[in-house]
Amino acid sequence: xxxxxxxxxxxxxxxxxxxxxxxxxxxxxxxxxxxxxxxxxxxxxxxxxxxxxxxxxxxxxxxxxxxxxxxxxxxxxxxxxxxxxxxxxxxxxxxxxxxxxxxxxxxxxxxxxxxxxxxxxxxxxxxxxxxxxxxxxxxxxxxxxxxxxxxxxxxxx
Amino acid sequence: xxxxxxxxxxxxxxxxxxxxxxxxxxxxxxxxxxxxxxxxxxxxxxxxxxxxxxxxxxxxxxxxxxxxxxxxxxxxxxxxxxxxxxxxxxxxxxxxxxxxxxxxxxxxxxxxxxxxxxxxxxxxxxxxxxxxxxxxxxxxxxxxxxxxxxxxxxxxxxxxxxxxxxxxxxxxxxxxxxxxxxxxxxxxxxxxxxxxxxxxxxxxxxxxxxxxxxxxxxxxxxxxxxxxxxxxxxxxxxxxxxxxxxxxxxxxxxxxxxxxxxxxxxxxxxxxxxxxxxxxxxxxxxxxxxxxxxxxxxxxxxxxxxxxxxxxxxxxxxxxxxxxxxxxxxxxxxxxxxxxxxxxxxxxxxxxxxxxxxxxxxxxxxxxxxxxxxxxxxxxxxxxxxxxxxxxxxxxxxxxxxxxxxxxxxxxxxxxxxxxxxxxxxxxxxxxxxxxxxxxxxxxxx
Numbered sequence: 002x003x004x005x006x007x008x009x010x011x012x013x014x015x016x017x018x019x020x021x022x023x024x025x026x027x028x029x030x031x032x033x034x035x036x037x038x039x040x041x042x043x044x045x046x047x048x049x050x051x052x053x054x055x056x057x058x059x060x061x062x063x064x065x066x067x068x069x070x071x072x073x074x075x076x077x078x079x080x081x082x083x084x085x086x087x088x089x090x091x092x093x094x095x096x097x098x099x100x101x102x103x104x105x106x107x108x109x110x111x112x113x114x115x116x117x118x119x120x121x122x123x124x125x126x127x128x129x130x131x132x133x134x135x136x137x138x139x140x141x142x143x144x145x146x147x148x149x150x151x152x153x154x155x156x157x158x
Numbered sequence: 159x160x161x162x163x164x165x166x167x168x169x170x171x172x173x174x175x176x177x178x179x180x181x182x183x184x185x186x187x188x189x190x191x192x193x194x195x196x197x198x199x200x201x202x203x204x205x206x207x208x209x210x211x212x213x214x215x216x217x218x219x220x221x222x223x224x225x226x227x228x229x230x231x232x233x234x235x236x237x238x239x240x241x242x243x244x245x246x247x248x249x250x251x252x253x254x255x256x257x258x259x260x261x262x263x264x265x266x267x268x269x270x271x272x273x274x275x276x277x278x279x280x281x282x283x284x285x286x287x288x289x290x291x292x293x294x295x296x297x298x299x300x301x302x303x304x305x306x307x308x309x310x311x312x313x314x315x316x317x318x319x320x321x322x323x324x325x326x327x328x329x330x331x332x333x334x335x336x337x338x339x340x341x342x343x344x345x346x347x348x349x350x351x352x353x354x355x356x357x358x359x360x361x362x363x364x365x366x367x368x369x370x371x372x373x374x375x376x377x378x379x380x381x382x383x384x385x386x387x388x389x390x391x392x393x394x395x396x397x398x399x400x401x402x403x404x405x406x407x408x409x410x411x412x413x414x415x416x417x418x419x420x421x422x423x424x425x426x427x428x429x430x431x432x433x434x435x436x437x438x439x440x441x442x443x444x445x446x447x448x449x450x451x452x453x454x455x456x457x458x459x460x461x462x463x464x465x466x467x468x469x470x471x472x473x474x475x476x477x478x479x480x481x482x483x484x485x486x487x488x489x490x491x492x493x494x495x496x497x498x499x500x501x502x503x504x505x506x507x508x509x510x511x512x513x514x515x516x517x518x519x520x521x522x523x524x525x526x527x528x529x530x531x532x533x534x535x536x537x538x539x540x541x542x543x544x545x546x547x548x549x550x551x552x553x554x555x556x557x558x559x560x561x562x563x564x565x566x567x568x569x570x571x572x573x574x575x576x577x578x579x580x581x582x583x584x585x586x587x588x589x590x591x592x593x594x595x596x597x598x599x600x601x602x603x604x
Contacts, residue, residue, distance in 0.1 A: 021189035021224070023181035028239065029224040031179035031189060054235075054288050069187045084186060120174070120233025123290040141212075143190055 002085075002137050004043045011081060012039060015110035016072045016103070020050060020133075022061035022087070030057040034070055035125050036100030046070070046083065046135050047090070049100045053129035062087050068135050071143055075110045078144055085138035092130050100127040161285045163197050166227060166236055167455045170197050172258065173230030173392040178205070180216035180223050188212050195227060196255050196277075203240060204251050204277045206259050217242045223280060226288070230392060231451045235288035240280035247276040257380055261390050304460045308336050313467045320586055322475055322566045326358035329443065329468040334360060336464075337457060339445050341422050344433075344468075346441040346563045347373065347382055348521075350556045354382055354442060357567055359420050366420035367570050368518055378442050381430035385439050387458050389429035391451045412516045415509045427452035431461045433469035440469045440560075476562050479543045479587035496595030499578040503527045505603035512577045521554055522568040525561075529581070530599045533591055543587045565589065 004012075018034030032055030038047045048070050052059055062068055068087035073080040104125045111121050169176070175191040182188070190213055194206040203225075217223060221242035228235050246252045256274040312332030319325040326344045333342045341361035345354040352373035356366045373382040380388050411417055425446040433441040443465040445453070453461075502511045503526075509519035510526050518526070528550055529541055543561055550557060557564060569581045569589075579593040 019177050019189050019191070019226075021179035021181075021187035023179075023185050023187045025185075026222070027181050027185060027220045028222045029179035029181045029187050029189075031177055031224045031226050031237065033226075065185050067181075067186050069189050071189050071191075073191070080191075082188070082190070084188075116174075117233070119292065120228075122292050123233035123235065124228075126291040128291060 002044060002140060004039070004137065004140070008081065008140065009039070009043070011074070011079065012037075012072070014074050015076075015106035017075055017107055017111075018048065018070055018072050018103075020048060020055075020058065020068070020070045022058055022068050023065055024057075024061040025064045028061075030055070030061040032058045033124055034072075034103075035127050035130075036096065036103035037070075037072075038096075038099050044137055046137060047096070048133050048135060049092075049096055049103075049127065050131055050133070051126050051128050052131040054126060058133075059089055059131050062089055062133055068133055070135065073143075075107070075114060080143035082141040082143045083135060083137050083139070084141070085136045087133050087135045090132050090134045092132050096130055096132055097127060100130060161236060161287055163200055163203070163282060163285070166197070166229070166285070168229045168231045168451055169227035169236060170195055171230045171389075171391040171451060173451065174228035174233070176228065177226040178213060178223060179225075180213050181220050182212075182216050183219040188216055192225070194255060194259055195225065196251070196258065198251060198279065202243070202279055202281055203238070204246075204255055204279050206255050206274055206277055217278065234290060237284075237286045237288055238282055239284040240282050243279045243281050245276045245278050251279070252277050253384070254386070257384060257386065257388050261377060261380065261388050304336060304456050309460055309463065312336060312464060316464070316467045316471050319471060320475060320478070321583060322357070322472055322563045323570070323583075325468055325471045325475060326566070329464055330358055330360045332464050333443070333445055333461070336460065337445075339447055339452070341420075341425070341447065342443065342445040343420060344441060344443055345371070345378060346472075346560060347439055348556050349559065352382070354378060355567060356417075356420070357441070357563055357570075362420035362422065364418060364420060365574060366418060367574055368522075368567055369417040369419045371419065377428055377430040378444055381432045381442050382439050385432050385434055385437070387429060387431045387462055389427070389453045389458065391427045391453060412511070412514070415507065415516055415519050422446050422448070424448050426450045429453045429458065429461065431458070431465045433465045433472070435466075435469040435473045440472055443468070472563065473559070476559055479562050480547060481544075481587070497578075499593050499595050499597045501526075501530060501579075501597060501599045503530075503599065503601050505601060512572075512575070512579065515575055515577065517575055517577060518568055518571045521556055521564045522571070524554060525550065525557075525564060526568055526581075527599070527601070529591055530597060534597065534599060539591045540584065541589055541591070543589075 020034045021029050021031050023029045032050050034048045034050050036049035066086050069084040071082040108121050112118055172194050176195050178192045179189045196204045198204055223240050225238040226235055255277045259274050316325055316328045319328050330342050333339050343356050344358040346357050347354050353370050354373055356369045359365050373379040377388050426448055428446040431443045432439045500513050507519045508523035510517045510523040533539055572580050582590045582592055584590050
């Protein structure tokens with residue numbers, strides 16, 4: 002599914018990211034994303050997470066190839082969830098600057114909302130970085146309100 | 159050592175959103191934020207079923223769920239593998255979550271958006287601490303446990319008091335001494351209207367004695383109605399709850415006959431603890447702090463012990479005072495010298511003004527009028543609670559169980575406003591009127 006211009010604009014904002022997969026027994030794995038890169042086809046996104054903090058994530062993705070990432074703008078709760086099939090890809094040197102940029106923007110946004118910096122540092126680390134490549138099949142609005150849970154192609158103008 | 163649910167108390171305050179991951183029958187995962195997780199004993203948690211339809215559907219199709227909980231003080235994260243047990247839409251657990259949801263969604267300015275339909279109970283299979291890149295001991299202040307010896311001393315101190323003023327002061331002093339909290343109020347509830355009136359306070363620029371709030375809103379009202387303690391632990395992004403009346407001067411008090419509620423604009427944590435005696439809520443102990451997460455589970459439990467002891471002592475005090483038998487009273491001294499003391503009583507709200515200054519209204523105002531009429535008509539200045547009950551009881555059924563606290567409010571307001579007359583408690587169930595000059599009483603609205 003191709004990400005529309007509104008979503009491309011959304012991804013320019015400071016964001017937080019939570020991610021999940023599930024193993025072959027159906028047990029979900031949960032974690033936090035600490036960076037991303039949208040590919041030029043606008044249908045694929047690479048999401049970076051810490052293999053040190055979330056070791057079950059990689060294992061689950063390798064088992065089932067199913068993955069989801071929810072991105073939220075902390076200042077106004079605007080939230081989108083991306084779902085699809087995924088594979089692990091090798092971490093490259095260029096991934097780290099993407100993560101550093103993401104972490105710096107998220108930290109500044111959360112600090113401005115009064116969240117203490119030492120807490121944010123517990124959540125956002127790029128240690129033992131892993132990258133999952135998601136082919137986006139579905140995008141859902143998850144902003145609290147009447148459109149929550151709807152597919153974006155249903156609610157887009 | 160693996161963490162236990164009881165070790166995660168700072169994760170259950172709704173300060174930092176939790177995360178819920180589920181998977182559909184076909185294995186496709188779903189992940190979203192979650193407003194409330196409540197601990198139920200050592201093996202279960204309840205989730206407010208505010209989440210989106212997909213999460214709810216997944217949970218029914220596949221009971222395996224993973225949660226991330228976040229310690230609201232340190233930021234530490236915990237992974238919980240849980241499995242769905244059942245959904246509840248009534249009962250103790252549901253009511254507890256509904257109250258907490260109301261309090262914390264009011265924190266987020268979303269009180270009208272968040273309405274609890276049901277709560278889901280999950281059994282916790284495993285808890286794992288997520289490694290954190292920093293471990294800064296300074297960031298997680300290690301507060302000491304509640305000192306049970308000091309708590310016990312305070313309970314005894316409350317029990318030794320015989321009048322409501324001493325009981326309320328001992329309670330407030332205990333709050334300061336045991337926990338170090340600097341801002342606290344005691345409000346007494348009126349049975350008939352449910353109105354709660356401030357009878358004692360510590361730490362505020364203005365004492366707020368006599369200020370009133372309805373029991374229909376806010377943390378204090380919720381605690382009064384439910385009989386359960388309720389707290390918010392991070393108000394950094396929120397407006398204060400709605401009881402505060404925007405008044406800040408004596409002039410405003412005189413014109414509106416409403417006393418400003420004590421205000422701590424920098425509060426980050428607030429707790430309202432009901433004062434319960436045999437199932438009836440007599441009042442509320444309200445404490446606030448500038449610290450985030452100031453009220454741990456054990457603090458709540460210790461505050462509840464103090465509040466319960468105070469409620470018991472207040473009820474005993476009322477009963478003992480009511481049994482005091484009148485004895486002959488000494489005659490009024492010869493004419494009191496000094497300037498005249500001018501008292502106006504307004505019938506429509508029983509408000510009292512002394513030399514132009516608003517003092518009190520309602521039951522306390524009606525009682526002062528009664529005392530002044532006895533003084534002026536019969537020439538005496540010592541009165542008993544018992545005769546007040548007999549004389550005013552038929553018109554003021556509210557005083558049946560709280561005459562002593564109404565008289566306390568009257569005494570304290572007269573002192574606080576520096577009025578030219580005072581009510582002095584001479585012994586249990588007996589008080590004396592003292593004035594700086596001859597009293598005139600004008601009744602307005604007759």
